[in-house]
Amino acid sequence: MKTELEQVLPKEIEKRSFEIITEELGDRKLDEAYAPIIKRVIHTTADFDYADNLLFSEGVREKALSALQNGACIVTDTQMARAGINKKALAKLGVEIYNFIADEDVSKLAKENGTTRSASCIDKAAALDKPVIFVIGNAPTALVRIYELVQEKKLNPELIIGTPVGFVNVVQSKEMIMELDIPYIIAKGRKGGSNVAAAIVNALLYMIYER
């Protein structure tokens, strides 16, 4: 074997990764309340742009932790975001997680309204009879639909995690969410993804348990 591996025990890999991230951030000061989220997103992406890209509404940390501990459910826009969230941590807290993208009624509604299935998932979520945390890692159309329904007073989520990625209306959709009076965690700009959204949720869950 020409390549030399760093010898790290399986259970130590994540710890060692966070040490490297902290080292490489160097003098860069992160807001302490949000450092675990920012570092976990860097851990998930190996992209230090997220030291600058993540935006947090005032007091969102406490609001998010409180929602997760007080019966809010999570609605994701993609199966990937759902797959990336730690199921054991969710189960410990009794947090339910929903993804409606493959549901027939969502597909039907999208066709009727000439919109995306991602947007129709938000309409379906608006009918849930419990507080909702939106975890939107992919679809700007989902964020736009959240914006519309909040403006129409048909939706009042506990928290919006908005990290769509891409080129068409991605930047705008995030700006729209920041205009609302709803707690948010946003990855500004074009970057993001379902992995980023899931990492943010996991960081919040781990804050509760300090693992």
Next chain:
Amino acid sequence: MKTELEQVLPKEIEKRSFEIITEELGDRKLDEAYAPIIKRVIHTTADFDYADNLLFSEGVREKALSALQNGACIVTDTQMARAGINKKALAKLGVEIYNFIADEDVSKLAKENGTTRSASCIDKAAALDKPVIFVIGNAPTALVRIYELVQEKKLNPELIIGTPVGFVNVVQSKEMIMELDIPYIIAKGRKGGSNVAAAIVNALLYMIYER
């Protein structure tokens, strides 16, 4: 609404995204055989670094397409990678997809061997009685185990898609795979992810169907 949205029909969003990517690549020439893969990864990440980061072994395009059309199954290291692969396209081709990370025997084997569950998934995959395409988007330990089993002649996969992300042995594990005489598509460096791995598989599937 202060923010102005670009008016794009739902079914046109992806097409418009690819147009923007092509525009922004400008004079940058991509290998035509791999441009659809590179552009899809940029579409998934909004990260133009992937115009330089993706490495393809000689002739891997034809080998990959042939494997997908001739009975190879896919084994992923994460549920996220599995979730991100287009199930309709897989079903059309009759390609089976496996992820063993939550299996009890894998957890047991990992504990016995003092390794990660991701590495033990590779041992389980080596026992499958059909040709395998590995789609490893997260775990360098999975790539290292593939390397070891190939060296020991206990594994001979059709293709390795290797895009782990992170800080501990990620770069090294990818270099090890490139030492083997097995077709590969690798995201060099620290960057990658389950989303990147899934995007590569989807690009290959769409090449077959030209959608």
